[in-house]
Amino acid sequence: MNLKIHIENFDGPMDLLLHLVKSTKLDIYEIQMSEIIESYLTYIATLQQLNIDVGSEFLLMASTLIHLKSKKLIGKTEEEETNDDEFNIQSEEELKERILEYEKYKSITEDFHSLEEKRKDIYTKVPSNLKQFERKSELTNDGVTIDDLVQAFLNIQARLHYKEPVETKITKKEISIEDRVRKIRDYLKIKKRVFFEELFDVPTKEYIIATFLAILEMSKAREIRLFQERNFKQIEVESV
Amino acid sequence: MMNLEGVLEGLLFVQGDEGLTLDSICKILEIEKEEAKALLMKLKESYEKDNRGLRIHFLGNAFKLTTKEEHKMYYQKLLVNPENNTLSPAALEVLAIIAYNEPITRAEIDELRGVSSDFTLRKLISKDLVKEIGKSDMPGRPNLYGITHEFLDYFGLATKEDLPKIEEKKSNEEETELFTSIYKENYE
Numbered sequence: 001m002n003l004k005i006h007i008e009n010f011d012g013p014m015d016l017l018l019h020l021v022k023s024t025k026l027d028i029y030e031i032q033m034s035e036i037i038e039s040y041l042t043y044i045a046t047l048q049q050l051n052i053d054v055g056s057e058f059l060l061m062a063s064t065l066i067h068l069k070s071k072k073l074i075g076k077t078e079e080e081e082t083n084d085d086e087f088n089i090q091s092e093e094e095l096k097e098r099i100l101e102y103e104k105y106k107s108i109t110e111d112f113h114s115l116e117e118k119r120k121d122i123y124t125k126v127p128s129n130l131k132q133f134e135r136k137s138e139l140t141n142d143g144v145t146i147d148d149l150v151q152a153f154l155n156i157q158a159r160l161h162y163k164e165p166v167e168t169k170i171t172k173k174e175i176s177i178e179d180r181v182r183k184i185r186d187y188l189k190i191k192k193r194v195f196f197e198e199l200f201d202v203p204t205k206e207y208i209i210a211t212f213l214a215i216l217e218m219s220k221a222r223e224i225r226l227f228q229e230r231n232f233k234q235i236e237v238e239s240v
Numbered sequence: 241m242m243n244l245e246g247v248l249e250g251l252l253f254v255q256g257d258e259g260l261t262l263d264s265i266c267k268i269l270e271i272e273k274e275e276a277k278a279l280l281m282k283l284k285e286s287y288e289k290d291n292r293g294l295r296i297h298f299l300g301n302a303f304k305l306t307t308k309e310e311h312k313m314y315y316q317k318l319l320v321n322p323e324n325n326t327l328s329p330a331a332l333e334v335l336a337i338i339a340y341n342e343p344i345t346r347a348e349i350d351e352l353r354g355v356s357s358d359f360t361l362r363k364l365i366s367k368d369l370v371k372e373i374g375k376s377d378m379p380g381r382p383n384l385y386g387i388t389h390e391f392l393d394y395f396g397l398a399t400k401e402d403l404p405k406i407e408e409k410k411s412n413e414e415e416t417e418l419f420t421s422i423y424k425e426n427y428e
Contacts, residue, residue, distance in 0.1 A: 011329060011330050011333065011353070011355065012353050012354045012355025013354045013355065014352075014353055014354035014355070015353075015354075015355075017354075055355075057354060057355045057356065061354060088351070098354075101352060102352060102353065102354070104406055105333055105336045105337050105340070105352065105353075106333060108336045108340075108404055108406055109329060109332035109333050109335075109336050111404040112327075112332050112335065112336055112395060112404070113326065113327075113332060115395040115396055115397070115404070116326055116327060116332075116394065116395055117326070118309075118396055119393075119394060119395055119396035121309040121312045122295070122297065122306040122307050122308065122309055122312075122396075123306060123307040123315055124256055124257035124304055124305070124306050124307075125253075125256040125257065125305075126256050126257060127254065127255050127256040127257070127258045128253070128254040128255075128256065130254065
């Protein structure tokens with residue numbers, strides 16, 4: 001085994017197998033595939049002993065070859081053959097076919113390489129840019145002056161003015177407790193005695209709160225008196 | 241009447257490496273195919289004189305105006321970086337497999353090479369030498385790949401028919417059969 005050959009020099013396991021076949025200097029049809037399998041496995045094993053990182057595809061091929069080898073040693077029966085799906089090479093003949101198929105493309109690459117080299121002898125240019133010749137639609141000036149332009153601009157401005165939103169102010173009316181106290185006082189001057197609910201004549205949260213606090217304030221100052229005839233009856237307010 | 245030979249020369253110059261197909265020449269010049277062919281031949285002949293620097297080549301299914309092979313050394317003096325950028329052996333292998341088997345899936349390419357071709361294939365697609373040409377009916381509907389006009393031009397080929405012929409090693413079916421049977425006998 002020639003250890004000077006480095007695994008990186010092989011473009012995959014098929015390449016290595018082909019090399020092993022060629023190194024026998026025999027026609028592939030005369031070769032015992034078992035010998036090639038042996039050399040392949042020895043080669044991979046040696047590389048691993050030397051702690052050289054062997055690519056997974058080389059190991060996959062190794063396992064396929066071991067499978068072929070064991071199949072031959074055991075001498076498989078018909079029904080066992082059906083369970084071999086995970087290996088894509090099922091016989092030594094198939095392995096040989098696969099190497100031949102690979103060789104077909106491998107050898108033609110040399111032809112492609114020389115064609116590639118030959119094509120480099122001639123030069124072409126990129127297509128010319130014809131943009132400058134593209135016809136633009138003609139513009140005619142029918143006596144339009146700069147004043148028309150100014151007028152057009154002014155028209156736009158005028159129109160934009162209409163589009164402007166009308167200025168509005170949204171304000172919140174503040175209701176103070178003092179305010180409500182004064183109002184309730186005035187009210188009670190006229191009506192002496194009112195229902196509690198009567199005082200809440202505006203249904204906003206602020207108004208209700210201010211009114212309620214005003215009533216409490218007035219009650220605390222003993223300005224008014226609150227009373228209820230019995231439970232769940234309406235509360236009444238009376239000025240003192 | 242304009243001299244169409246001159247017009248054709250200008251058209252080929254403008255198109256550069258995109259070239260012109262016979263059909264587009266006919267369409268632009270409003271002439272029949274035979275007439276277009278005759279014009280091309282006439283122009284080609286006049287370029288062959290050694291006081292002319294251009295040549296008409298049929299590459300990647302199109303007529304292209306190119307420089308002459310024999311003047312190569314002068315053009316190379318113009319190059320800043322004259323190192324030859326050629327495709328890697330792996331790239332050539334993948335290209336060859338696609339060229340002779342298109343349409344083909346990546347899995348089928350991998351199978352033939354016994355190694356993943358994913359990276360190489362992507363590089364070839366980015367170089368426009370290979371393209372997706374459809375979907376396979378196999379499970380997962382993998383992409384099918386094929387070669388491009390750029391591929392043919394890259395290798396100086398006119399059409400797919402110009403691909404180098406693959407040696408048919410297994411041409412004699414009977415011989416293979418005989419070989420296999422002997423082989424089996426050796427075993428048992």
